[in-house]
Amino acid sequence: MPRVHEKVSYWMLVLPALSIMVCFYILPVLGIWEIAFTEPETGVGNFVKMAGSNAVKTSFVITFRVAAITTVGCLILGYIVAYAISNFATRLTPLMVALVILPFWVSVLIRSFSWIVLLGRSGLVNDALIHAGMIERPLRLMHNELGVLIAMIHVMLPFAVLPMLTNMRGISGIYVQAARSLGASEWTSFRQVYFPQTLPGVLSGALLVFVLSLGFFVTPALLGGGRVLMISEYITYQIQEFLNWGLGSALSVALLVATALVLLISARFVNLRATLLERK
Amino acid sequence: MNEPILSIKNAVKRYGSVNALDGVNLDVAEGEFLTLLGPSGSGKTTLLSAIAGFIALDEGTLALRATDITGKPPEHRDFGMVFQGYALFPTMTVRENVGFPLKIRKRPPAEIKKRVSEALEMVQMSDFADRMPSQLSGGQQQRIALARAMSFDPQILLLDEPLSALDKKLRADLQWELKDLHQKLGVTFIYVTHDQDEALSMSDRIVILKDGAIQQEGDPNTLYDQPRNRFVADFLGKSNFLEAAVIAGNGPAYQCDSKGALFTLNTQEPCRTGETITLALRPERLRLGLPGAELVSATVKQVSYLGERCQVLVMREGGEELLISRPTWKTDIVPTPGLQVSIGWDADAPVVLAPA
Structure with missing residues (x-):
């Protein structure tokens, strides 16, 4: 029984x-x-309209481009951070891990507004550069894709660091020692022995950041200032400004399908179960 | 000794206020099986890491065939190394693992192929070339690690407790194989272990370390029969320790007195009359007799049966505990707790230890 x-x-x-x-x-x-x-009538009318709209196409391209660049940026920065934490720090390790997680305690909204303070026309960065005499007129650091990318990479970074960190902390230093005793230089040991072992962590970090970035709303909306229209913001426009529930919903469906496709395709290369569920 | 292949001079390594290596001098002969033996924290692994080049010495020098290699990075030392945790690269097949050092050395593919199969054959693992390390048992992984460390004909093979993760039976088998391999290949082995049986059964020469300093070195027989100090006598095999006063004699025979028990001691160590010396007595050198038959009276405290041998712990009258090891087939006396017995030994059985 x-x-x-x-x-x-x-x-x-x-x-x-x-x-x-x-x-x-x-x-x-x-x-x-x-x-x-x-809405407004039964059929695939919304999808036909969507497929024919250049604005929608542009928005999708922007969405995927921003997500892709964000992912690459997060992976490069995150890999260095995770590598440093797992291979060099000793007593400082808990503090460094805490610093990676700390941003989670501050709302994304506040973090995005902080970037506005930093990157605005008379923000801290521009002011500092002008006072230092390095530029004459303020740089356009926000309300464009650059601003969105800077803030997105910052917001997404922990999602890249954490899976890579978990993965790297499970890799014993003995492999690199073994490689060097067998004649491999530091760089060769890293490339041929260490890096391949970190690939599962890199892939899960990449997947996490990419999928989260595809549907991200707050940061692109604030830093893009309406000029970098990612799909989620486009949907909001359709529904809030034009009360076009039909097209907004169709866009949501499209985004959902696109995200599902990304997961499906990556499932061919990554063990999704291990990546997303079985984390140590 | 001919020109040593490896010469370590005054090696010092400090970690804070602790000296992990405290002035080690050691010459390793070409082709020898040298074992660094010691408890954890004795500096044996530190010494091996320094030889391998993973840690830098604070003082002292290392020379390979009279060429200084003190500052050479590990990849240029050309020493093979086998690790305790095997350290096979998990992303590579067995074949790729064994071929790794050859690929790094940019040998032609045909040669790599040939030497990998030779190395695998040497450790009887030819059938496993296309497996991943995770598909192998511990013993198999260790064999591959050995093949990998040997595939490029290293100058010296360093082995860091390679058998300690294996079970007892497998460990014994691999000990024979390692010894066999050493004889066949003639490569110099430097072997680190904390297991005295392993050290005794395989080595040409054992170096016993404690607190970063060499306590004694020599072939297994000499170390076992002539331990220089209490630590060596106790760490390599078991020993009974006896304090005795020298009352007469001037070498090689002395009259000694241990708490009223008078006996003759034969030793090459010079002793002075009147001095108190510490003697080490191996359990198997002690004789067990009926009361009054031997030198000192004692009571059996505990008996431990080990199959081929039997260990008897006795309490000497008015003094210390003594451990006796005797073959189980000797049934003249059946020791049981509480039995009155007497203990004796031959004049050349006790070893005079250096004063602590």
């Missing part, structure tokens, strides 16, 4: 979270799909 009992307790444990997910997430998402295909 313990089998039945186990099953019952399993569902008892899962049910609360599952019902919240169904009521407040799955059903509304299905509602979006319904709206996409029924």
Whole structure:
């Protein structure tokens, strides 16, 4: 009889979270799909309109470009941070890990506004540069893609660092020692022995940052100032400004499908289960 | 000794106020199987890491065939190394692992292929060339690690407790294989272990370390039979320690007195009349007799049966505990706790230890 009992307790444990997910997430998402295909009239009209719109195409291109550049930026910066923490620091390691996680305690909204203070026409960066005599007129650091990218990389960085850090801290220093005793230089040991072992961490960091960036709203909206229209902001416009629920919903569906495609394609190269679920 | 292949002069390594290596001088002969033996913290691994080039010495020099290599990075020393945790590269197959040092040295592919199969054959792992390390057992991984460390004909092979992660039976098998391999290849082995049995069974020469300093070095036989101090006598095998006063004699035979028990001691160590000396007595050199038959009276405290041998712990009258090891087939006396017995030894059994 313990089998039945186990099953019952399993569902008892899962049910609360599952019902919240169904009521407040799955059903509304299905509602979006319904709206996409029924407003203002039943059919695929919204999708035809979407496919024909240059603005939508541009927005998708911007979205994927920003997400891709953000991912690359986060990977490069994050790899260095994770490498330094796991290979050099000793007593400072807990502090450094805490510093990586610390930004999570501050809302994304506040972090994005802080970037506005820093990057604005008379923000700290421009002021400092002008006072130092390095430039004459303020640089355009925000309300363009550059500003969005700077802030996005900052916001997303911990999502890249953490999986890579977990992965690297599991790699014993003995492999590089072994490689060097066998005749490999420091650089060759890193490239041929250490780096391949960090690839799972790099890929999970990349996937996490890319997927999160695709649907990100707050930072691009604030730093882009309406000039860098990523899909999520485009959707908001359709619904809030034009009350065009049909097209907005169709765009949401498209974004969801695009994200699912990214996951599907990456599943061919990455073990998604290991990447997203089984973290130490 | 001919020209030593490796010469370590006054090696010092400090970690804070602790001297991990405290002035080590050591010459390693070409082709020898040298074991660095010591408890944890004795500096044996530090010494090996210094030889490998992973840590820099604070003082002292290392020379390979009379060429100074003190500051040489590990990749230019050309020493093979086998690690305790095997350290096979998990992203490479067995073949790629073994070929790694050859690929680094930019040998032609045909030669790499040939030497990899030779190395795998040497450790009887030819059938496993295309496996990943994670698909191998501990013993198999260790064999591959050995093949990898040997595939490029290193000057010296360094082994850092290579068998300590394996179970007892496998460890014994691999000990034979290692010794065999050493004889066949004639390469110099420097082997680190804390396991005295391993050291005794495989080495040509053992160096016993404690607190970063060499306590004694010599072939296994000499070390076991002639330990210089209490630490060596106790660490390599078991020993009973006895304080005795020299009352007469001037070498090689002395009359000694240990708490009223008078006995003759044969030793090459010079002793002075009137001086108190510490003697080490191996458990297997002690004789067990009926009460009154031997030199000192004692009571059996505990008996431990080990199959081929049996260990008897006795309490000497008015004094210390003594451990006796005797073959189990000797049944003249069946020791049981509480039994009155007497203990004796031959005149050349005790070893005079250096004063602590």
